[in-house]
Amino acid sequence: MSPGLLEGLLMLPALLLLALVFLWPLGAMAWLSGQASSVLTGLTALPNGGANWLRLLGDGRFWQDAGQTLRFALVSVVLELLLGLGLALLLQRPGRGRAWLRTLTLLPWALPTTVMALGWRWIYNDPFGPLNALLGLLGIGPYGFLSNPATSWLFTVLADVWKTTPFVALLLLAGLQSIPLELRESLELEGAGRWQRLRHLTLPLLLPYLSLALLFRLTQALGVFDLVQVLTGGGPAGSTESLALYAYLNAMRFLDFGYSATVVMGTFVLLLLAVSLALLLWRRSQPHRRPA
Amino acid sequence: MLRQAPGHAAGNRPGNRQPQAGVLLLVAVLTLLLIALLGIAQRHGVAPAAAGPVPVRLLMPAPFVDATAPLLKTFHRSHPNLRLEVTRGPLDTEAMSDLAIGALLLGETPYDVMLVDVTWTARYAAAGWLTPLEPLLGNDALEGMVPGARLGNHFDGHLWRMPFNGDTGLLYWRTDLMDKPPADTAELEEIAGRLQREGLVRWGYVWQGRQYEGLSCVMLEVLNGFGAYWWRPSAEGVAPVAGQTDLASPGAIRAAAWLQGLIRQGITPQAVANAAENETLQLFAAGEAAFMRNWPYAWREIENGGGPVTGHVGVTPVLAAPGQQTGGTLGTWGFSLIAGSPHPREAAEVIRWLTAPDTQRQLVMAQGYAPTWSALYDDPELARLQPLLAVQRRALEEALVRPLTPLYAQLSDLLQRQVNGLISGGGSAPAAMAEAQRRSSVLLDAASTS
Structure with missing residues (x-):
């Protein structure tokens, strides 16, 4: 048996498993998106010649949700990367109680999203929530954090940042600890300041970890569901509805499985585009940041 | 283990492996046998005893x-x-x-x-x-x-x-702020506004305005209270869609404008745009509002809650505009x-x-x-134990059912979005209701031609 064949054979179970959990559902979704399968057809699938896809292209709500989901993902991921980096740098510094601090920082990440979303719904409560109590001390408010279509999405972002920044910080902290101390010391000996060390040593060596965090967070944020469902239910006036929420509504509330599958497939295509674009941009920017 | 002589333990690896392989084989055979037996038992219905309950x-x-x-x-x-x-x-x-x-x-x-x-x-x-x-x-x-x-x-x-069970939407009012409940929506507005101006209560009227099913329940009551209809069942009343919506009628626009007006006048807090049952109950139970629309469960919560309004709350069927027929949403x-x-x-x-x-x-x-049985409402012992029953019966006599169609969830979602947009963001009631009607028609037409 040639080594290549053996390799292939040994990889076969893993590939089969991947096909089972990834390709098979994807194929089933793609097939379903070409069918009328709803409460009106008695849940039987009847081919409808791409009518679902035509409907998707002209569905203002799908495109509005796509824009809202992208806005949510971009803003929250950028904030999380910046804050996560700062937090990781802080946690990296030697000092008393560092272990405690690290544990505490991780707490938001450890909470189930629905539980923390319920907590934030209470924090944002108008007029009894603690945030409005703080505003009251300053003599302003109360403010309807979740009842204003123009600004409510910002507060869903804030809750998401609170929850997932620790995850980014943890990833980056692992990256920071992989940077050899000698490199830093030699740079210090050459007279590099704190900012120069960060720019020419830490950031370039942290890049693989930053891109990993970006990839993880971007895919998760683009699929946001539970946070929005609990916090606003997609409101006010649909201004926080995400694509995942729309797909869920179509399947579980409207019992329109054909169209829900189309929404999922449409989201999949958009997600693929967004993530490849992000990776492409990231790769392009990498060589320039390497220290000469 | 028993077969293994102490002297052989160190050097004799292959001999050591032999009994283990045997045990593994035995376990595998026994497991397969057990699975097969279970399969046979299930197929022949042996597992649930045939003679038992x-x-x-x-x-x-x-x-x-x-x-x-x-x-x-x-x-x-x-x-x-x-x-x-x-x-x-x-x-x-x-x-x-x-x-x-x-x-x-x-x-x-x-x-x-x-x-x-x-x-x-x-x-x-x-x-x-x-x-x-x-x-x-x-x-x-x-x-x-x-x-x-x-x-x-x-x-x-x-x-x-x-x-x-027979739950309907009800209007809760404060017996410490007024002698009797208002007779119609105009009187509610007037009493609420006066109490607010006198500084006796912060808000006039709280209801469920979050973009969710509760808002559809509120809307059904208000539409009915202004002489409008959400749904007109078709004569046959059969599948697939069983009727059509009538959301752009003058009455429907007046109904939506009334809800928006309550917020604009400050009788209802802007916060209801994200308020479900519990948020409204919190406001009312804390003594922050003169009136609340809610379900019967709120009565027990308030009476057992021991808050500032406990013992000062009256309940009445929901109101209609002057001269219109009242009716509360059925939520059973x-x-x-x-x-x-x-x-x-x-x-x-x-x-x-x-x-x-x-x-x-x-x-x-x-x-x-x-x-749900009429006879139970006539039972004097029950009436004594549960004072709410008399009101609930009156409300049930005129209860409103949400559109009976397989597409109800979509229709409700469409209406919630428009009305929630109206009360949270602005826009005009005629435009919002025209849009709700247009989208509902598109949905229903597509469904009946497919």
């Missing part, structure tokens, strides 16, 4: 499970041939719906009987998930029930659901028989017992549930 599997939201637990003991005593297996579902209606649909989609559902919300009837029936009840319970199964309780159980000529649960149940006759017997007057009587006494 027939199991009837029941799914209910957790509070109903707790409320009926003592009664089920009685049931088992009087029905030794049946065994109820109750599953606790989630408290939240939408979470319950997810669980139910998840189970029903399996094809072979793990339940025989399910407690079903009034808005699910048409959808579940159209999906083919339910078994008609009239062949098992008779065509007169609902005879003797209050008019409102009979609504929302039939679709397409069949009875799909036996109503379990009922038992449905799941299609494919292996024991439909036994399951129907369980449904009959759970909705029987005697059972309801116990639930009224112990839990304060609103019954």
